Amino acid sequence: MENQTPILSLTNLEVGYNSKSLLSAVNLNANKGELIALMGLNGTGKTTLFKTILKETPSLSGKVLFGDKELEINQLQSQISVVYTERISIYGFSVTDMIAMGRMPHTNRFGKLTAKDKEVIHTSIKSLKLEDIAETQIDNLSDGQFQKVMIARALAQETTILLLDEPTAFLDIKNKKMIHELLVDLSQNHNKTILVSTHDLSFCQSHCDKVWLAKEGKLSEKLGKEIKELDFD
């Protein structure tokens, strides 16, 4: 792992808003195929860090590097796919239609899907075992199924990094477990670098390679199996 070129590097990064610093002197790397949990109490800057990585919010100082390059907001879609907490509703959209949205960065001006796009969509549906509900309207899905579809859409985007902002916040235990297992599978079998913000300590201990812990204005790194409740005090 140590010899790899990091997929994502946060270099002397300071994040915040309106000149108010939330996290400073951040120097961390994410490597290929790593499952990294971003943890911290509410208000410690986790979401702001995500927004900074996604260029939604400018950094106060420092850099976010993808490989060895800094990217503009309109170049990020080739590197990062995102899954947010909130559910969205689109009238008349099927599961396949939603997953097809992940191919939009690859399509022409009219969003026309090529044979390759359709193949990738089919593979994403298969990888996440969504065949039975492929034609179901997304508004008729359970919350767990919906998040699974959004992850399939992110997979169809074919990026190296998958960023998930509290994807299991509204899910029950069973669906949480299902999404967690899915993330492990994506990092191990699809070689995706996954950065997921979560409050689920047992998931981090049992499944995550690393934990980035936001606390008292700093972001520190620990191994997943070493994280303890006491670390938050």
Next chain:
Amino acid sequence: MSFVNKFIGLSIILLLLLFVGVSLGSVLAFPDFSDETTLNIFKLRIPRTITALVCGAGIAIAGLLMQTLFRNPLAGPSVLGISSGSSLGVALGIFILNGTGISIISERLTVSTLAVIGALAVTFLLLFVSKYLRKSNTLLIVGLMVGYFVSSIVNVFSFYGNKTNLQSFVYWGLGSFDKEVDFAILPYYYVPVILLIVIVFLLQKPLNLLLMGEKYAVSLGLNIKRNRFIIILVVGLLTGLITALCGPIAFLGIATPHLARNFISSSNHKHVIPFTIMLGACLGLICDIISRLPGLDGNLPLNAVTSFIGAPLVIWIIFKNKMV
């Protein structure tokens, strides 16, 4: 029924409505082929019917763009204050310029140009404000407030205007598809409206991305500022031109996109755009036909007819989709 079959069905209905639109009036055109009727058809009914078709489609597309941009089912050209901007332009033309001799080609076209300028002024004000707003719904609220603000200026003009000018302003506000029937002038409206509708076809991918909300749209590579600019500009121009030509048209912009989505059970703009155009054109023609049904003493105001049809339609859609 497939999209193609539904589209063919709508095309047939549109052709029938075109035929009825041209035939219907104080004198039925068919089987009466007298010189007077023929003249009436070419001089009055054909321009009026084409205006209903083009403007119905245009205002419906403007509504669709706004509902997608703001992810708000109640968004429509009148909501953002753009129609009010047109009204201000018309009010300026009628109350201030009337009688001064200042005109472009004709007095009618001068007022229309001012209406377009008014719509664009509000549009660009909104664009300027939108640079400082991250959320589209906030912009919607700002648009509403701008609308109220502009309307208050129009009210002051009306209050101080003389009786004749006030009468023509009120008449303009009632709306009609036959405010302008001169074929020498109509292309000034038709050509840009049709071009703008064609441009909307090029926006189908950004519009589909916007259905997912701005955060997801950006993460999928959408240049949100540029597309928001283009969409608002298209809406401003469409609304300005159509309002200048027909007066403010209520409800068609809000109701038609809902009707299109329900008709094809999809929000995908690849299908919603053509169906909104077709349904907008059909509704424009239906409203025009109703407004001049034989037996009526004169024409009903277009705004009364569009509201009469549009308001219950929106309520029906809201209940049907359990949006309450």
